[in-house]
Amino acid sequence: MRVLVRLLSTLLGLAVAGAGALLALEVAWHWWRPADVPLVAPWPAWRDALANTGWDSFSVRVAAVAVAVSGLVLLLASAVARRRDVRLTDPATDVSVTTSPRSLARVVGTHVRAQDNVTSASVTASARKVRVRASSTFESEEQLRPRLTESVTGLIADLPLVRRPKISVVVDSPRDRR
Amino acid sequence: MSRPASAKALARSQGTERSLTFVTGLLALLAGSAVLVLGAGWFGTYRARRPVLDPAVTEWLAAREPVVLRVVAIVAGLALLVFGLWWCFRSLRPEAKPDLRLDRTEGRALTVTAGALSAAVQADTEAVDGVTKAKVRSVGDPGEPALRLQVWLREGTDLRRVWRDLDAEVLARARTALGVETLPVAVRIELGASPRRRVR
Numbered sequence: 001m002r003v004l005v006r007l008l009s010t011l012l013g014l015a016v017a018g019a020g021a022l023l024a025l026e027v028a029w030h031w032w033r034p035a036d037v038p039l040v041a042p043w044p045a046w047r048d049a050l051a052n053t054g055w056d057s058f059s060v061r062v063a064a065v066a067v068a069v070s071g072l073v074l075l076l077a078s079a080v081a082r083r084r085d086v087r088l089t090d091p092a093t094d095v096s097v098t099t100s101p102r103s104l105a106r107v108v109g110t111h112v113r114a115q116d117n118v119t120s121a122s123v124t125a126s127a128r129k130v131r132v133r134a135s136s137t138f139e140s141e142e143q144l145r146p147r148l149t150e151s152v153t154g155l156i157a158d159l160p161l162v163r164r165p166k167i168s169v170v171v172d173s174p175r176d177r178r
Numbered sequence: 179m180s181r182p183a184s185a186k187a188l189a190r191s192q193g194t195e196r197s198l199t200f201v202t203g204l205l206a207l208l209a210g211s212a213v214l215v216l217g218a219g220w221f222g223t224y225r226a227r228r229p230v231l232d233p234a235v236t237e238w239l240a241a242r243e244p245v246v247l248r249v250v251a252i253v254a255g256l257a258l259l260v261f262g263l264w265w266c267f268r269s270l271r272p273e274a275k276p277d278l279r280l281d282r283t284e285g286r287a288l289t290v291t292a293g294a295l296s297a298a299v300q301a302d303t304e305a306v307d308g309v310t311k312a313k314v315r316s317v318g319d320p321g322e323p324a325l326r327l328q329v330w331l332r333e334g335t336d337l338r339r340v341w342r343d344l345d346a347e348v349l350a351r352a353r354t355a356l357g358v359e360t361l362p363v364a365v366r367i368e369l370g371a372s373p374r375r376r377v378r
Binding site for chain 2: 002005006008009010012013014015016017018019020021022023024025027028030031047050051052053054055056057060061063064065066067068069070071072073074075076077078079081083085088090091092093094095096097098099100103104106107110159160
């Protein structure tokens with residue numbers, strides 16, 4: 001997403017530069033040689049078309065919807081392009097440490113899979129929340145969940161994280177379905 | 179509140195690009211919605227039927243001094259051109275890798291190139307127990323360079339011990355070798371990376 005914003009930003013800058021160049025060029029040309037307009041963009045045709053189109057016409061509405069939707073896309077793209085790194089405490093002054101949410105999830109996942117009676121597990125993590133979904137063939141949710149929560153909490157407490165993420169554990173077990 | 183140099187070095191800043199994209203998106207959304215509302219007749223059915231290039235506007239413009247309008251339009255166009263080019267090249271340029279200037283005195287300047295510095299620190303970092311791979315580069319302004327270390331750790335490595343080793347051996351050594359008091363460092367740690375296996 002961060003690459004996408006950089007790309008969009010480049011294209012927008014290019015578009016603004018192009019529009020500005022066209023505006024300056026056409027106005028200057030019109031001033032210098034009023035008989036030879038237009039130079040590049042066929043603006044007299046645009047002017048006549050706009051003078052004959054009402055605000056409630058279909059084409060204006062389509063254009064407005066297109067502009068609003070592309071604006072929304074830009075808003076969303078720039079809103080989701082934030083950094084998701086997990087901060088760790090600074091070991092010394094002038095040293096800052098982060099880790100990726102992915103590696104936090106990897107550590108928790110390895111730990112959970114190594115517990116007894118866990119068949120498989122998937123973990124998603126962010127700086128605020130660690131979510132574990134484990135499945136177990138032999139133990140029910142009531143038995144396994146407190147144990148897993150406790151051990152994951154211990155594991156997270158051992159890591160020097162700046163903010164303690166909330167931990168949620170869900171166990172999926174065939175024993176609960178009977 | 180200004181963040182310390184080491185925190186700034188953690189990742190490339192994208193604030194300007196993000197804000198400009200956000201503002202453009204907001205303006206486009208507002209303009210599109212305004213035209214839709216106008217066309218739907220919320221400001222009066224009669225107003226919705228008027229042409230987009232309203233004769234009232236063209237008459238108002240025709241009553242102005244043409245020289246002023248033209249000069250304003252040309253200056254605005256040139257300003258947009260300069261701003262757009264700045265925006266475009268700012269988004270495109272790669273992240274700087276500043277050299278470390280240890281001595282700026284005239285005639286005896288001493289510079290450690292970014293490549294030499296990164297190679298030395300990288301070799302030291304990879305020698306720390308538990309580190310499988312490291313990438314090092316210099317980041318920041320030429321006046322205030324910092325180091326960014328990306329470190330991959332083996333599964334089950336004790337983080338605190340690695341930090342102690344990094345600080346005591348790698349960074350202290352870099353500071354002593356360079357003869358600087360402070361060297362802002364950002365470390366990005368990848369935990370539990372699977373070890374490389376050789377296929378036999």
